[in-house]
Amino acid sequence: MSLFTRPRRTPDTAEGGADRDGDAAAAGEAAGGAPAATPPGRFAWRRRWPRAARGVTVGTTVLAGALILFALLVPNRVERLGAGAFLRLPAEGILLATLLLALPPRFRRAAAVVSGVLLGLLTVMKFVDMGFYQVLARPFDWVLDWILLDDAAEFVRESFGRGGQVLAVAGVIALFVAVLVLMTLAAVRLTGLMARHRPVAVRTTLVLGVAWITCVTLGVRVAGVPVATKGTAEMLGNRVEQVRAGLRDARVFDEQASVDAFATTPPDRLLTGLRGKDVLFTFIESYGRVAIDDPAMAGPVDATLREGTRRLADAGFASRSGWLKSPVTGAGSWLAHSTFLSGLWIKNQQRYRSLTTSDRMTLTGYFRKTGDWRTVGIVPGVRRAWPEGEFFGLDHVYDSEHLGYRGPYFSWTPVPDQFSLEAFERLEHGRTDRKPIMAEIILASSHNPWSPLARMIDWDDLGDGSVFHGIKEEGTDPKEVWKDPEKVRTEYRRAIEYSLDSLTGWVERYGDENTVLVFLGDHQPVPTVTAGSTSRDVPVTIVAKDEKVMERVAGWGWRDGLKPSAGAPRWNMDEFRDRFMTAYGPSSP
Incomplete structure (x- = not known):
């Protein structure tokens, strides 16, 4: 009898050992x-x-x-x-x-x-x-x-x-x-x-x-x-x-979200240490600790960070770096972004939905509350309606369809990082008829699958992005790359280097005495890259030309340069909002 044959029913044996299910x-x-x-x-x-x-x-x-x-x-x-x-x-x-x-x-x-x-x-x-x-x-x-x-x-x-x-x-x-x-x-x-x-x-x-x-x-x-x-x-x-x-988590989260140390602070006493500055919060996709600590990647990435530190210093910028622990690893960027901006530990989609339907004030929302900044979002990874932009306190959102890009996708990545930053300069930062800007910028070129990759070109040659068609054709095939974990790790490392070069190049080219940049990774990459590491740490860096801006964070213990040292302070990502607002606002909330 085959596996798919219905057995014929037979009488039970005298022993009771066989039954009517027999064949x-x-x-x-x-x-x-x-x-x-x-x-x-x-x-x-x-x-x-x-x-x-x-x-x-x-x-x-x-x-x-x-x-x-x-x-x-x-x-x-x-x-x-x-x-x-x-x-x-x-x-x-x-x-x-x-x-x-x-x-x-x-x-x-x-x-x-x-x-x-x-x-x-x-x-x-x-x-x-x-x-x-x-x-x-x-x-x-x-x-x-x-x-x-x-x-x-x-x-x-x-x-x-x-x-x-x-x-x-x-x-x-x-x-x-x-x-x-x-x-x-x-x-x-x-x-x-x-x-x-x-x-x-x-x-x-x-x-x-x-x-x-x-x-x-x-x-x-x-x-x-x-x-x-x-x-x-x-x-x-x-x-x-x-x-x-999971069923208890909603109640626990509601209790945590009800506490906000800055909820009653008058707008004119918020973020006073940054008035007149352009403040940019920039997330580098999948920029995790593995890019700095893993021996196979540490050399090239360290060289990129050292060169970036030198170039920014030559342009008059100081930088300091530390570590943040992300609530997620491998994926879930929006959970990390909302954790960083809300001051709450957003570890799952239920919490994210509860947050974005609440009246919780985010870091970006507090900038808008002061009335002294225009708040914008550069979010090239967004391809459809994004109502959460209003919750995060953004006056205007530029998604992948509104950056003026006419080049090709690089696998998942809709817009190369260098072009996204140039578009931000063209659309917002470079305007002369503006007030100070607070921008949330998402750099997506280091998003999985990291193949094919864009590469740095002369900023004057970016145009509408059509130049990237030829660059994509020169790139690797993701199907071939993902057959070999070592090739995946190599392409990941190259993607991180490209994102860092794009960001430091923009600051070097367009930054001034009013520029304050905070950039960080949102989470570690997938386990294929982390190779067994359970760390959820991501680098975080602040860059500014104004010495008074850097003096405000001297007590954080962050280390000089774009590369955080192994012993640099490590905070949970949800701690950043209140620490930042305390450092650049009244001495106590």
């Missing part, structure tokens, strides 16, 4: 005897080729067992895949076999179907976790992360086109259905086999149970991995606690 033909074959008679039609081939039929029967049974073991033993992280992961005894499998053997025949088949569906969902859960660990270095949150699936589909569309998105979504749906169906059929088949050979199944389950207890007691390991495992149960227990925490 007479399969039972005969499994016992080693001649195959039982089969009806004519599509099963006639079993009579004509009994050995092939027996092979199919044995093969599908083995496949069913392998699928069940796979569901129970496969880890939810790619780096834990290996032969050792599957050379274990799962406690959950032994308990499930015991339950199915103990159930009366009329309930057993239904329990097998339910068990198969649950094992299929468990397998899907582990696959989803693998993807999240590869990008976000954490498992999927079953309360808060559903919105990210839509974002993932949008990322695929923007990187590989509409056709790539359709194929990816269709493939995911087909895989989901296939896993559920195959796991259910496998559970039903193995349950029927155990019922037909109940004495053997009972003895085998008892032996496995004793073996599991013995392995736990003696601490038996294979290749450093415990043979006896209850990893699936532990994982599910952690998920239950995660769901509970």
Whole structure:
């Protein structure tokens, strides 16, 4: 009988060992005897080729067992895949076999179907976790992360086109259905086999149970991995606690958001130390600590930072740097941006939605509240309506469609960083009929997948960006780059260098005594680049020509230059807003 054949019902045996779920033909074959008679039609081939039929029967049974073991033993992280992961005894499998053997025949088949569906969902859960660990270095949150699936589909569309998105979504749906169906059929088949050979199944389950207890007691390991495992149960227990925490999180966040040290400060007493200055808060996508600390990247990036420090110093600018701990890693830039600007720890989408629908004042919002700055956003990564711009206190937002760019996309990146900064100069900073500007600028060229990359050209040659068509053609192919992790890391490092060169080049070219720049990374890159690092640190730097501006932050302990030293202060990213407003406002809020 094949995996997809509905078993014929046969009478129970006198021992009670077989039940009505048996298949007479399969039972005969499994016992080693001649195959039982089969009806004519599509099963006639079993009579004509009994050995092939027996092979199919044995093969599908083995496949069913392998699928069940796979569901129970496969880890939810790619780096834990290996032969050792599957050379274990799962406690959950032994308990499930015991339950199915103990159930009366009329309930057993239904329990097998339910068990198969649950094992299929468990397998899907582990696959989803693998993807999240590869990008976000954490498992999927079953309360808060559903919105990210839509974002993932949008990322695929923007990187590989509409056709790539359709194929990816269709493939995911087909895989989901296939896993559920195959796991259910496998559970039903193995349950029927155990019922037909109940004495053997009972003895085998008892032996496995004793073996599991013995392995736990003696601490038996294979290749450093415990043979006896209850990893699936532990994982599910952690998920239950995660769901509970997610449901509690909204109340906790509301309590935190209700506290704002500057809520009652009069506008004329806010940010007094920066009046008359152009203040630029610039995020460099995926600029994480790994770019500075990793030996494979440290040399070139250090050279870029040292050269940038020298060039800015020659232009009269001082700089100091430290570290911030981001709430996210791998992706989720908007969560980091809102953490930095709101002074709240925005670690998930639920918090982000609660924040952006509240009356919480952000750092950028406080600049607008004073009435002394025009607040603008340069957000080339935004391709559709972005109502959050109003929440963040921005008078005007320039997205990818309003920067005057007529060049090509570089994979996900709509506008190269150098062009975004030149557009900011043309549209806002370079105007003579303006008041001081507070700008939030997002530099997106260092966004995953880092291939192909733009490169620095003469600022006078930027034009409308058409020059980048030729530069893109010279670049690498992301499909080829992502076949080799070392190539990915190399392209990431080059992207960070390009973003840093673009920013320091703009300050050197257009900055003046009223320019105050704060730039930082939003989060660490994906685990392919961080290579196992669990750090969430990102560099943060302040640059200014006015000595009084730099004196205000002398007590922060940040180190001179664009590169933070290993021992530089490390704050949580949500601490920055209040520290900054305290430094540049009244001595106490």
